[in-house]
Amino acid sequence: MNEDYRGLYAAIFLSAFVVLGVNYFFPKPVKQTPVAEEVVITSETAATEENKSESAAEEAKPVDVATVVAQDARLPIKNDVLKGSIRLKGARFDNLSLSKYKETLDADSPDVSLLTPAKTESAFFAEYGWLSADKSLILPNSETVWQVEGNAELTPSTPVTLTWNNGQGIKFINQVSVDENYLFTLEQTVENNSGKAITLLPYGRFYKDLGSSDKSRSVVHEGFTGVMNDKLKEVRYGSIKDKPQEFETTGGWISLNDKYWFGSFVFSDNAQAKINLRKVKDNVYQLDYKGQPMQVLSGVKSSVSTKLYAGAKEIKLLDKYADSIKKFDLNIDFGWYYFLTKPFFYILDFLYGLIGNMGWAILLFAAILRLSMFPLAHKSYDNMSKMKKIQPKIMALQAMYKDDKMALQRATMDLYRREKVNPAAGCLPMFLQIPIFFSLFKVLNIAIEIRHAPFIGWVKDLSAPDPLTISTWAHIYVPSVIDIGVWPLIYGLTMFIQNRLNPQPANKDQARMFMLMPIIFTIMFAHFAVGLVIYWILNNILSLIQQKIIMHKNGVK
Numbered sequence: 001m002n003e004d005y006r007g008l009y010a011a012i013f014l015s016a017f018v019v020l021g022v023n024y025f026f027p028k029p030v031k032q033t034p035v036a037e038e039v040v041i042t043s044e045t046a047a048t049e050e051n052k053s054e055s056a057a058e059e060a061k062p063v064d065v066a067t068v069v070a071q072d073a074r075l076p077i078k079n080d081v082l083k084g085s086i087r088l089k090g091a092r093f094d095n096l097s098l099s100k101y102k103e104t105l106d107a108d109s110p111d112v113s114l115l116t117p118a119k120t121e122s123a124f125f126a127e128y129g130w131l132s133a134d135k136s137l138i139l140p141n142s143e144t145v146w147q148v149e150g151n152a153e154l155t156p157s158t159p160v161t162l163t164w165n166n167g168q169g170i171k172f173i174n175q176v177s178v179d180e181n182y183l184f185t186l187e188q189t190v191e192n193n194s195g196k197a198i199t200l201l202p203y204g205r206f207y208k209d210l211g212s213s214d215k216s217r218s219v220v221h222e223g224f225t226g227v228m229n230d231k232l233k234e235v236r237y238g239s240i241k242d243k244p245q246e247f248e249t250t251g252g253w254i255s256l257n258d259k260y261w262f263g264s265f266v267f268s269d270n271a272q273a274k275i276n277l278r279k280v281k282d283n284v285y286q287l288d289y290k291g292q293p294m295q296v297l298s299g300v301k302s303s304v305s306t307k308l309y310a311g312a313k314e315i316k317l318l319d320k321y322a323d324s325i326k327k328f329d330l331n332i333d334f335g336w337y338y339f340l341t342k343p344f345f346y347i348l349d350f351l352y353g354l355i356g357n358m359g360w361a362i363l364l365f366a367a368i369l370r371l372s373m374f375p376l377a378h379k380s381y382d383n384m385s386k387m388k389k390i391q392p393k394i395m396a397l398q399a400m401y402k403d404d405k406m407a408l409q410r411a412t413m414d415l416y417r418r419e420k421v422n423p424a425a426g427c428l429p430m431f432l433q434i435p436i437f438f439s440l441f442k443v444l445n446i447a448i449e450i451r452h453a454p455f456i457g458w459v460k461d462l463s464a465p466d467p468l469t470i471s472t473w474a475h476i477y478v479p480s481v482i483d484i485g486v487w488p489l490i491y492g493l494t495m496f497i498q499n500r501l502n503p504q505p506a507n508k509d510q511a512r513m514f515m516l517m518p519i520i521f522t523i524m525f526a527h528f529a530v531g532l533v534i535y536w537i538l539n540n541i542l543s544l545i546q547q548k549i550i551m552h553k554n555g556v557k
Contacts, residue, residue: 062121069095069117073145075160076153079180082311084115086154090142091162091174093184094118094125096310098261105452105460114261115310122211124256126263126308128186130172131201131290138166139200146174156180169194182311183321189303192296199295202304204265205288206256210237212283220445221333224277224287225262226254232330235277240285244278255309255331256287260448262331265289266307312448315345332446340439345447352449358462359455362531366538373432374546388502388551390419437536444529455534459487462531469526484526487533492522494540501547 074085077096084096096115103109116123130139140146146162154160159177166172173189188202224235228249235245247254250272255264265287267273273289280286296302307325313332322328334341344365351361393415401408416422444450450463458468466485471478473486496518525533 063119065095065113065116065120068120075148075162077155077178078153079156079178081181082178083111086176087117088146088148088162090127090144091140091146092117092125092127092142093308093310094123094127098312101260101312101448102452112261112312115263118207121209122213123207123209124263126204126206126265126310128174128188128202128204128306130188130190131203132199134198137170137198137200138168140164140166140172154178170198181317182309184308184310185305186308187303187305189301190294190296191301192298195298197295197297199293201293202291202306203288204306204308205286206263206265207280208256208263208285208287210283210285219441220259222258224255225257225331226275227252227327227330228254228275230326232327234333237285240277240279242279244276247275247277249273249275251326253325253328254287254289256285257313257331257333259446260313260451261311262309262313264309264328264331266309266325266328268305271304271306313446314448315342316349333442334446335438335442337435337439337442340435341442341446344439345443345449348443348447349449357455358450358453359459359531359534362462362535363538366535367542369436370539370542387421390415390421440535441528441532444531450529450531453531455531459530459534462534463529465527466530466533482523482526484522485530485533487530487537488522488526491525491533491537491540492518494537494544495521498540498544498547501544501551 069085073088074095075088077084077086081098081100082096083099086092087094094115094117097111097113099111101112103112115125117125127142129141132139144164146164149161149163151158151160154176156177156179159175162174162176164172170193171191173191175187175189177185190198190200192198221234221236223237223240224233224245226233226247226249228247229252233247249267251267251269253264253266254275255262267289272292275287275289278286278288291304294302294304309321315329315332318329318331347368348358348361348365351364352358355361355364394412397408397411397415401411444463447463451461453462454460455462459466461467466487469478469483469485470476471483499514499518525536
């Protein structure tokens with residue numbers, strides 16, 4: 001590569017450093033927000049709320065989940081991956097934990113808690129109800145206590161029926177079922193014996209308090225995701241302003257997403273819905289929908305069915321659901337390189353099934369990928385070796401024509417033609433590595449299957465940065481920006497050696513930049529998932545071996 005291409009090389013990777021690293025090194029200040037009050041939908045449309053006073057919200061303090069759960073009668077939920085309960089007051093889904101996943105790596109760590117009641121820290125719950133323009137109708141709300149008919153526990157084999165009579169001859173029935181994973185089905189039925197026709201609109205809502213967390217820093221999309229009228233729409237939490245965002249859809253689904261978990265309303269294919277996405281207050285959001293008006297004649301029953309997903313972003317599971325729920329796998333943020341990211345995951349998952357350790361699966365994947373690129377890399381390194389071999393001749397030309405840049409350029413191009421060297425040939429493998437890097441970066445950040453996956457030694461979570469940093473093994477204070485782990489240091493060493501094998505730029509400023517690049521990238525990689533760092537180390541080592549063999553063959557010292 002000549003000096004112009006080296007400049008391009010530096011610009012591309014430094015741009016990647018800015019894009020990926022700035023949020024890690026310059027985090028936004030975290031706002032401490034009070035626990036928000038409940039938002040009760042009681043009006044004609046799901047877009048209107050009745051809020052308590054702001055001063056009352058400021059005085060509110062988080063209440064322990066167990067304390068809140070014990071305050072009301074509940075319907076237990078249980079299958080192999082879920083446990084929790086539905087609050088019978090309001091028929092609210094507000095107590096759900098995921099049995100397969102732990103909060104931390106500690107042996108006594110509690111299960112991940114996904115849905116939590118109002119008034120608790122980081123409340124997240126879902127509920128369904130009915131709306132009507134007829135103000136004389138008494139409708140169920142968040143204070144309505146539903147009665148359980150039949151089964152007293154919700155399991156995959158025992159659906160549950162909840163009922164409530166409004167005293168006006170109208171009976172509301174909610175039949176709830178759950179599959180063996182995270183998908184609930186709710187059939188809302190209205191039995192009208194009031195002696196007159198009534199018109200109702202079904203609604204549902206998610207209420208989510210982010211607490212003190214700052215989702216805007218995440219490299220993975222967190223916020224609203226929906227497939228409406230067969231089109232994907234994403235809105236990050238930080239982009240949701242004071243004015244509600246409104247959408248309409250026929251069929252599809254709408255979700256509130258975190259990095260590894262999400263809640264989603266799934267509509268029937270022909271169901272029409274008006275959707276509102278709103279910011280209730282700082283770090284508190286609501287996603288609600290309102291269905292089409294439904295007229296129920298006296299003496300008639302009418303029903304509407306909706307699904308509720310509340311669980312983990314398991315890629316293979318969501319692909320399975322996508323057979324019946326169109327594009328449901330897009331709840332996972334696969335990024336720009338979807339066509340690479342998803343296959344990469346399935347390759348890693350297959351290798352993990354063979355080896356039983358995700359770290360070794362990543363290394364085997366790196367070796368396979370390197371082997372597939374061998375012919376192209378071989379040609380590139382062969383060209384770079386020739387470039388390094390004629391480096392003294394290029395420097396002699398620079399000394400000869402130091403005052404005539406046009407003559408230097410012509411003489412240099414003549415030298416390239418005589419030696420049959422293409423200065424741009426070394427750049428192609430680099431350009432191919434860029435989508436590979438971003439795709440693997442995405443996989444290690446989005447795949448819950450890699451969360452808490454151990455490797456060897458001190459690496460207990462391949463999706464997190466290397467925990468054995470300078471401050472931990474040296475027992476000294478080190479600023480977080482340069483508190484670098486062992487694996488990133490090894491990566492920096494391999495990059496330094498690799499740069500020394502390449503032809504060195506004649507321009508002194510570019511030479512200094514290339515000397516600094518291993519340091520810059522070591523600092524940047526220190527904050528990436530250690531699984532990605534391990535992959536890149538092996539990739540560099542294999543590149544060094546291949547490059548060294550080619551240099552030896554070409555007689556380059």
